Amino acid sequence: MDRRPGLSVRLKLTLSYAGFLMVAGALLLAAIGYFLLDQGWLQTTEQGAWRATPGTAFVRGFAPMAVTVMAFLLVFGLVGGWLLAGRMLAPLDRITHATRTAAAGSLAHRIRLPGPQDEFRELADAFDAMLARLEAHVAEQRRFAANASHELRTPLAISKTLLDVARTDPGHDRDEIIDRLHAVNTRAIDLTEALLLLSRAEQRSFTRERVDLSLIAEEATETLLPLAEKRGVTLETSGDIAPATGSETLLLQLTMNLVHNAIIHNLPEGGTVRVTTGVRPGSVLLTVENTGGHLALDLVPTLTEPFRRGTDRVHTDHAGVGLGLAIVKTITEAHDGTLTLTPRSSGGIRVTVELPAPPP
Template sequence: MTARLRLTLSYALFAVLTGAVMLAIIYLAMRWVPNYPLTAANPRDTSPAPSRQEILDTLLRISGYALGALAVIGLAGGWIIAGRVLSPLKQLNEAARIAAEGSLGHRIAMTGRRDEFTDLADTFDAMLDRLQRSFERQQRFAANASHELRTPLSITRTMLDVAVADPGGQDYGRLTSRLQKTNQRSIEIVEALLQLSALGRTPLSLEPTDLAEVTAEALETVRKEAETREITISADLAPAPVLGDPALLRQLALNLLENALRHNVPGGAVTVSVAPSRLTVSNTGPLIPPDAVDVYLEPFARGKARTAGGGHGLGLTLVADIIQAHQGRLRLAPNPTGGLTAEAALMGVEAIREPIEHRP
């Protein structure tokens, strides 16, 4: 049975039952009429007047005809009404079929008055929007990851081919050093990809963590790189207890600091501040157009400074995913004089009332 047929039968049955109840009330009311002898309205008319029983029998017979007519009208009207009510479902079904075939660009865009069907259509369109963005992002991510991994592997193969072709003319110390750096780059890319993948599959291990403490550890890690690049780091680390994964929060601070160093210029500066539930990293550097900020969150998106620093383009992507996993908020804003300010807002321990579950 289709939904339309079920609705049709329901409408017809309701019409027949309603008519039957009304006719039963009339019939019972007629039975309570006093059984007076009935005479013709015109005394000169000699035709016999019907008795009360004859009237009731006639009423019963006509009621049967009326119920049959109501059934036919209910079926015909119910079929038409059910078709009109369920017609939006055809659009929803068609959109779902097209999406199931792999085309996520189709939208229902249902018009008309607001009701449950238009709300469902809008929700379905919003779901398709999210699916399409996610699918396109995954496609770009897979293509970029393949390209990024192919580059160091191609470099390694070229160096080995040259060494095999001319083994006597090689500086093996320099060759092994270059191979080591290229291999390290591949390892970093794979590790970053694994971290991004793990954030979407595994639950977080949440515990009270001092954001200032993990930031201080990250600062010690990048001190040497900052000295090499001749960049000054100033830090203001106030205690900031948050509920989170200490390892991921340490990675969050480290990635923001590395991004600030590699997007900087020689002789520049990096400012780090930790306030309650908030980590802010600001750096000097070249001017950044406001519309280019969102691009930095895309996997493998690099600026000139990051390319020069040997980054693999996954730092800010991993930062955004870590913050999302902690139900926080990331804000990127270009500085008027150049460089970027990144602000990570997290949930403080005092604001937690229920355990946080990771939602990718």
């Protein structure tokens, strides 16, 4: 935005300091002069004695001294104000430099303003915290873009290979190639839809309505019951009515992802998945926990990263696209909620989604 040039803040502060000092000096001299004039005293003798004088003589004797004092105050105010303003505004120079550095693309720079806690220190610390969050977000987006490109390129490369085989080897089983192409394309479509869902949730472009997490949990478990029976996993659903505000479609997708993950990453046989809902003061809970192997503590926080998979996820027939928990996290944050992953001591994991309760 083009703006007309103006005075710098340092010059404005300097003029303000000097002006205030001049006004204060003028008022002080006026008060002294009024007092002396009222008393009729003025120092006129060479020996320094005081004697009564008329008002005209007082003005002739006092006015030059007052002008000299005001001139001194003006120079002192300008020089001192300039130095004081520069010292006071020095932290702003560091903040401005850091802002320009960040605008040029260097998000790793930090102000790290020294000194006691004051307004400038609070501003600098807030700016450093903003840069740290922005740097982490940009790094996450870059990783996401790189992983998404890799995940999308893989099915395309496989499809190209299969087509090349069909073209160069007419005697190859075409039904097998068609089946494999169908599976690869289905995976590519699932990945694309997951990316679109993730983008929609991040932008919060959805209509909020009153929903019941207990009904959503029942619908998700009923939909995934055939998969659970196929893998020998028992589904258990319980809990209270849990009213919330949000997108029913997105919250159903969130619950489906959690239950699906709990079924797939379970014991080889005799596994259990428990889905419960509850109410707290000011919030509602959706908890999904399963049996399974023990998870390392350092692995659990990374499971919500896009395209992050456990050790055996890629080798199953329901491997997914690596965005299940990433979508859960994004949908939770889009609903102003919190997502908590806790490894169970007996094996498996407990995932808790806490959403704000709707107003009465």
